[in-house]
Amino acid sequence: MDNSADSPCFREGENKSKMSIAHCEALALFKKQISDIRTEYDTDLQLTKVLRARNFNLKKAEKLFREIYCCRQMFEADTIVTTYKKIEVLEKYEYNGFMGFAKNGTPIRYISVGSGDPMGFLKSMSGYELSNFFVYMMLSDILAARKESEKRGKEIMEITYVLDLTGFSIQDHLRECILEIALDVTSIFQEYYPEIWSNVLFVNASYVFHKFYNILKPIIRDDMLKKIEIVSSESTAELLLKYIDEDVLPEFLGGKRRDSKGDPMCKEFLRFGGRIPEKYYLSNRHPLLSSDPGASSRLISAKSCFNFPVVVRKPGSKISLEFRTEGGSISFIILHRKFGPDTEILDLPTSDENLNEKDENSSFQAVISAFRVQTHLAPVDEKIKAPWTGVYVFKFSNSSSWFMSRRLIYRIKLIEPES
Numbered sequence: 001m002d003n004s005a006d007s008p009c010f011r012e013g014e015n016k017s018k019m020s021i022a023h024c025e026a027l028a029l030f031k032k033q034i035s036d037i038r039t040e041y042d043t044d045l046q047l048t049k050v051l052r053a054r055n056f057n058l059k060k061a062e063k064l065f066r067e068i069y070c071c072r073q074m075f076e077a078d079t080i081v082t083t084y085k086k087i088e089v090l091e092k093y094e095y096n097g098f099m100g101f102a103k104n105g106t107p108i109r110y111i112s113v114g115s116g117d118p119m120g121f122l123k124s125m126s127g128y129e130l131s132n133f134f135v136y137m138m139l140s141d142i143l144a145a146r147k148e149s150e151k152r153g154k155e156i157m158e159i160t161y162v163l164d165l166t167g168f169s170i171q172d173h174l175r176e177c178i179l180e181i182a183l184d185v186t187s188i189f190q191e192y193y194p195e196i197w198s199n200v201l202f203v204n205a206s207y208v209f210h211k212f213y214n215i216l217k218p219i220i221r222d223d224m225l226k227k228i229e230i231v232s233s234e235s236t237a238e239l240l241l242k243y244i245d246e247d248v249l250p251e252f253l254g255g256k257r258r259d260s261k262g263d264p265m266c267k268e269f270l271r272f273g274g275r276i277p278e279k280y281y282l283s284n285r286h287p288l289l290s291s292d293p294g295a296s297s298r299l300i301s302a303k304s305c306f307n308f309p310v311v312v313r314k315p316g317s318k319i320s321l322e323f324r325t326e327g328g329s330i331s332f333i334i335l336h337r338k339f340g341p342d343t344e345i346l347d348l349p350t351s352d353e354n355l356n357e358k359d360e361n362s363s364f365q366a367v368i369s370a371f372r373v374q375t376h377l378a379p380v381d382e383k384i385k386a387p388w389t390g391v392y393v394f395k396f397s398n399s400s401s402w403f404m405s406r407r408l409i410y411r412i413k414l415i416e417p418e419s
Contacts, residue, residue, distance in 0.1 A: 026056045033062045037069045045155055053194035059360045068192050070367045073387040075135045081143050084136040089124045089280045095273030100248040102160040105152050106198040107144040112272045114167035118178050120276030126380040127373030158198035166204040170212055177374045183219055184371040190221055197227045199243055203236040282378040288322050288409050295411040305397040308412055309348045316417040317386045323410035324379035330406050331397040333370035337363050338390045
């Protein structure tokens with residue numbers, strides 16, 4: 001085993017202590033545990049990040065890695081960069097873009113936070129559509145990092161983020177549903193892509209933004225906090241040129257770059273959003289009613305949950321998933337368990353059983369991490385792939401609410417392949 005100073009088991013400047021050597025031994029064992037699903041992109045460096053995310057607890061690290069693997073399969077992450085098609089509202093109103101590469105070789109993702117309409121997107125896209133878009137955007141940057149790694153001859157597995165706060169309005173962002181999404185996305189990215197942040201640069205920040213940032217700060221891990229820098233418009237160019245070459249940095253941010261049309265805003269590859277017209281809101285569609293054929297309704301009281309199991313026996317099946325809520329958002333997660341030796345003995349969970357997906361001894365594996373879906377604003381209506389046979393459980397949790405119930409209206413159906 002390589003215990004040299006450039007081994008991924010050692011952080012920069014770390015001594016070869018007995019603990020670090022133990023970490024390298026843990027990496028070797030970890031690689032054996034996940035050998036059945038490990039790919040060529042799961043390098044020693046990447047796997048060490050997963051181990052560090054679980055403090056080198058092998059059992060917890062394996063559970064996390066298998067959850068990441070399941071999520072990749074569910075969202076078809078290996079092909080999503082080439083197969084994903086943006087819906088019209090994204091084509092017209094997204095507010096981000098790939099800028100190029102930073103001085104350290106990491107891809108740069110620009111996000112025009114202040115010019116976007118987050119509330120408009122929450123009303124125009126279901127939670128599942130938003131998840132697909134976030135996965136697509138992250139995988140696009142990771143693919144760019146892999147290509148740059150080959151070009152530079154060194155492994156690059158981080159991303160630089162430039163978040164432009166020009167025009168930021170606290171009234172547009174300080175809403176419960178937007179904060180829930182922001183917290184969930186940050187938490188999931190930290191879980192599934194540990195140490196993915198190279199630098200997170202908030203630029204053109206006003207005093208108001210610092211108040212908003214203090215709300216998010218408690219849930220951000222220390223290793224990410226160290227990557228964050230926040231500056232006002234007066235210091236924006238100085239900060240960005242520290243990390244980005246002037247011929248890569250657009251002119252409006254303090255660099256010298258213009259697009260092929262001579263535009264200093266570089267709108268050929270950067271998008272700046274705008275207000276989303278109400279014609280795109282999903283609330284314009286006829287809502288799912290409990291009286292509709294095959295639909296049901298369930299009141300989920302505060303601190304409670306509801307499980308809906310689906311048994312999949314045929315490979316290639318899909319699950320039609322329709323649901324909305326009344327009274328607010330709901331936490332949603334998909335769990336999966338393989339069949340036992342006797343496929344007729346299912347041992348399905350009760351509808352109100354509190355399945356703990358974080359329990360390392362649980363027989364259920366999380367397919368996607370729990371996140372709050374704003375289905376009181378935009379209902380979910382999707383047909384999702386069921387990559388494996390076994391028992392799928394769609395868990396709806398209202399555990400974060402101390403007093404308020406949620407009414408869930410749902411229609412979930414198994415669609416088996418014809419042949």
